[in-house]
Amino acid sequence: MEYYSQKAAETFPYTPGERPERSSIKINTNENPYAPSPEAIAAAREVMGGGRGSRNAAGAAEVSESGRADGAAGTDLRLYPDPESDEVRQAVVEGEREAGGIRLDPENVFVGNGSDDVLSICFQAFFPPVGAEGKALLFPDLSYSFYPVYANLYGVPYRKVPVNERFEIDSRDYMTPNAGILFPNPNAPTGIYKPVSEMESLLEYTLHKSLVVVDEAYIAFVGDAGSYHNHGRVSAASLISRYPNLLVVRTLSKSHALAGLRVGYALGRPHLIEGLTRIKNSINSYPVGILAQKIAAAALQDTAYYAQTTARIVATRERVTQRLTRMGFRVLPSSANFVLAAHAKVAAQDLYQLLGEKGIWVRYFNMPRIDNFIRVSMGTDEEMDIFLERVQRIVEGEA
Amino acid sequence: MEYYSQKAAETFPYTPGERPERSSIKINTNENPYAPSPEAIAAAREVMGGGRGSRNAAGAAEVSESGRADGAAGTDLRLYPDPESDEVRQAVVEGEREAGGIRLDPENVFVGNGSDDVLSICFQAFFPPVGAEGKALLFPDLSYSFYPVYANLYGVPYRKVPVNERFEIDSRDYMTPNAGILFPNPNAPTGIYKPVSEMESLLEYTLHKSLVVVDEAYIAFVGDAGSYHNHGRVSAASLISRYPNLLVVRTLSKSHALAGLRVGYALGRPHLIEGLTRIKNSINSYPVGILAQKIAAAALQDTAYYAQTTARIVATRERVTQRLTRMGFRVLPSSANFVLAAHAKVAAQDLYQLLGEKGIWVRYFNMPRIDNFIRVSMGTDEEMDIFLERVQRIVEGEA
Numbered sequence: 034m035e036y037y038s039q040k041a042a043e044t045f046p047y048t049p050g051e052r053p054e055r056s057s058i059k060i061n062t063n064e065n066p067y068a069p070s071p072e073a074i075a076a077a078r079e080v081m082g083g084g085r086g087s088r089n090a091a092g093a094a095e096v097s098e099s100g101r102a103d104g105a106a107g108t109d110l111r112l113y114p115d116p117e118s119d120e121v122r123q124a125v126v127e128g129e130r131e132a133g134g135i136r137l138d139p140e141n142v143f144v145g146n147g148s149d150d151v152l153s154i155c156f157q158a159f160f161p162p163v164g165a166e167g168k169a170l171l172f173p174d175l176s177y178s179f180y181p182v183y184a185n186l187y188g189v190p191y192r193k194v195p196v197n198e199r200f201e202i203d204s205r206d207y208m209t210p211n212a213g214i215l216f217p218n219p220n221a222p223t224g225i226y227k228p229v230s231e232m233e234s235l236l237e238y239t240l241h242k243s244l245v246v247v248d249e250a251y252i253a254f255v256g257d258a259g260s261y262h263n264h265g266r267v268s269a270a271s272l273i274s275r276y277p278n279l280l281v282v283r284t285l286s287k288s289h290a291l292a293g294l295r296v297g298y299a300l301g302r303p304h305l306i307e308g309l310t311r312i313k314n315s316i317n318s319y320p321v322g323i324l325a326q327k328i329a330a331a332a333l334q335d336t337a338y339y340a341q342t343t344a345r346i347v348a349t350r351e352r353v354t355q356r357l358t359r360m361g362f363r364v365l366p367s368s369a370n371f372v373l374a375a376h377a378k379v380a381a382q383d384l385y386q387l388l389g390e391k392g393i394w395v396r397y398f399n400m401p402r403i404d405n406f407i408r409v410s411m412g413t414d415e416e417m418d419i420f421l422e423r424v425q426r427i428v429e430g431e432a
Numbered sequence: 433m434e435y436y437s438q439k440a441a442e443t444f445p446y447t448p449g450e451r452p453e454r455s456s457i458k459i460n461t462n463e464n465p466y467a468p469s470p471e472a473i474a475a476a477r478e479v480m481g482g483g484r485g486s487r488n489a490a491g492a493a494e495v496s497e498s499g500r501a502d503g504a505a506g507t508d509l510r511l512y513p514d515p516e517s518d519e520v521r522q523a524v525v526e527g528e529r530e531a532g533g534i535r536l537d538p539e540n541v542f543v544g545n546g547s548d549d550v551l552s553i554c555f556q557a558f559f560p561p562v563g564a565e566g567k568a569l570l571f572p573d574l575s576y577s578f579y580p581v582y583a584n585l586y587g588v589p590y591r592k593v594p595v596n597e598r599f600e601i602d603s604r605d606y607m608t609p610n611a612g613i614l615f616p617n618p619n620a621p622t623g624i625y626k627p628v629s630e631m632e633s634l635l636e637y638t639l640h641k642s643l644v645v646v647d648e649a650y651i652a653f654v655g656d657a658g659s660y661h662n663h664g665r666v667s668a669a670s671l672i673s674r675y676p677n678l679l680v681v682r683t684l685s686k687s688h689a690l691a692g693l694r695v696g697y698a699l700g701r702p703h704l705i706e707g708l709t710r711i712k713n714s715i716n717s718y719p720v721g722i723l724a725q726k727i728a729a730a731a732l733q734d735t736a737y738y739a740q741t742t743a744r745i746v747a748t749r750e751r752v753t754q755r756l757t758r759m760g761f762r763v764l765p766s767s768a769n770f771v772l773a774a775h776a777k778v779a780a781q782d783l784y785q786l787l788g789e790k791g792i793w794v795r796y797f798n799m800p801r802i803d804n805f806i807r808v809s810m811g812t813d814e815e816m817d818i819f820l821e822r823v824q825r826i827v828e829g830e831a
Binding site: 115 | 556
């Protein structure tokens with residue numbers, strides 16, 4: 034490790050789920066099974082614009098004699114993008130108002146290169162807060178495994194707080210002096226959602242002391258038909274006007290079927306957004322490209338489309354939960370686009386392997402407390418039927 | 433600054449150039465005046481694919497009943513991208529071989545969200561290297577002003593080494609115990625290029641002691657027609673096989689007219705690429721989206737197109753340099769897509785302001801040693817004619 038910094042020598046990076054060949058059923062990384070909004074695709078086409086570009090006889094492209102010919106295909110790409118992603122921020126504001134009656138301004142929104150980028154910047158901007166020496170950042174022992182990776186990379190002291198015996202986050206366990214709290218809601222990989230009132234008590238407790246980051250990567254899938262119809266009641270974003278120590282983090286990867294685009298955002302009071310912006314501008318002035326900004330803004334505006342796909346995913350989740358339960362699985366009550374399930378007799382590692390042999394990719398975590406569970410993302414109904422049929426055979430011993 | 437970390441409270445972010453209204457002449461951020469390669473645009477269109485998407489009578493989009501319908505418009509975007517950007521890495525390798533006869537493997541290439549992202553990761557991965565206590569990172573006093581921003585953010589001790597009286601980097605000034613060297617070549621905002629032999633002596637001196645990062649953001653513009661015809665002789669990439677302490681950083685923003693896309697990369701021995709990858713995987717597993725990967729890979733392969741646009745920009749630079757010189761400017765000998773110029777009689781700040789009033793945006797740095805220079809990016813020939821005409825009037829006192 035010659036030339037490595039101590040950081041590089043000692044870091045333990047996050048390991049994402051596998052990326053198998055396309056022909057298989059990939060229900061291991063909580064991707065959305067449906068296409069992104071047609072409006073988003075149309076927005077991208079607009080940027081790409083014009084014709085195919087002319088080619089001369091020799092096959093080499095010609096640069097038009099008159100200069101750069103603004104308006105030619107993809108010309109916008111030659112310019113640096115808006116560093117603050119204002120169009121995306123405006124679309125977020127409109128989406129919150131439309132879906133949940135939550136009133137925000139663009140000054141309440143920070144946009145990053147996926148929510149991982151946003152979380153990484155949160156760590157640098159707010160953990161540990163000034164004067165918090167000796168206190169630790171708190172997050173659940175069962176949660177997004179990137180949290181301890183960030184904490185290690187940025188040297189933030191942390192403590193994992195065990196979820197209770199029902200695998201739930203209990204906010205009372207966090208009411209202890211701390212240097213910040215990461216509260217994923219719904220949590221992953223459990224899928225369990227906690228009502229906004231739990232966040233409220235935490236925010237009261239930590240007010241003027243430390244920051245609470247609510248990671249709402251899966252918030253769209255809360256409720257019987259997804260949160261598009263009750264967003265104002267299920268998202269912590271409704272508390273921003275009352276709590277200066279609240280930051281809500283979101284991603285377009287799951288709810289908006291845009292994992293391949295890399296856009297995430299944070300919501301909070303302007304002084305928190307300013308803190309994130311300071312760090313961003315010390316790393317990369319332009320974290321989100323022009324195409325990503327256009328596509329994200331258009332997607333966020335097409336609430337009708339995503340209400341439909343989300344409801345469909347939620348219906349699939351309920352059906353899969355029922356079927357797995359009937360097969361002898363313990364399925365944690367999920368409010369996300371995946372379920373965490375353990376079978377009474379078949380070991381999770383065996384299930385993972387036997388499904389993988391048939392090209393069905395689920396996620397298995399070799400970690401304390403959940404090493405007998407598999408996490409299953411919701412695919413299309415067709416895919417889930419194939420999955421369920423295969424699981425049925427395995428648990429019936431016909432594997 | 434309640435809840436801010438010390439880092440957030442004390443950071444001094446980088447300030448990028450302004451983004452004026454489109455109608456003006458924007459020659460202030462070294463963007464490429466020509467459109468990106470038509471092949472790159474075609475690659476993006478391929479990802480977006482299919483038709484516009486069907487809409488029912490009520491105007492709401494319909495999700496096809498059969499499920500996700502892979503192959504529909506933009507469906508690839510629902511999946512996470514390749515975390516290692518292998519297609520881009522392969523295209524970089526082919527481009528190096530084709531343009532300069534430089535033999536590299538994909539294991540020599542690291543891809544990031546613009547070269548700012550790559551540089552930021554370099555700082556975390558290699559500065560200060562293990563055991564380098566008390567030594568400082570070295571870079572020129574006149575250079576990319578993001579370097580000290582990174583150093584401050586990551587707590588890396590640094591020392592600015594003055595460029596000589598001709599504004600050149602002199603490698604002998606860096607032959608002193610150090611914790612790493614940042615060597616921008618051509619340098620910005622001077623535009624001055626130093627031959628590979630200078631890098632070689634530095635690499636010999638620091639071998640097994642510290643890392644030399646050669647920032648080649650502007651390497652494509654070196655030489656009479658740009659480096660596409662002599663890349664193997666002008667780029668430090670030719671030294672990678674001999675020096676394990678060399679990392680070359682590049683960007684597609686300027687040479688490939690893709691500032692709006694956000695793709696940059698680093699070249700070096702596999703153990704250095706592994707160090708960057710470790711840090712990347714502790715921040716964001718997927719820094720480059722699917723569209724960005726496809727567009728970048730296609731652009732890198734279209735060497736014929738970029739050889740043409742680069743040669744054109746270089747010709748414009750030579751013409752602008754001659755004209756400015758005749759008007760009484762001192763123009764530093766530039767090997768980049770911009771020139772740094774000072775007039776004998778008209779103050780740079782006045783020039784900046786008088787040009788701005790006419791919608792011509794150049795860059796002015798209120799910094800020691802260059803506060804009487806303006807930096808002028810090369811636009812189209814038409815744009816530069818308007819710029820030159822305006823400058824002529826100003827220096828003739830008709831402003």
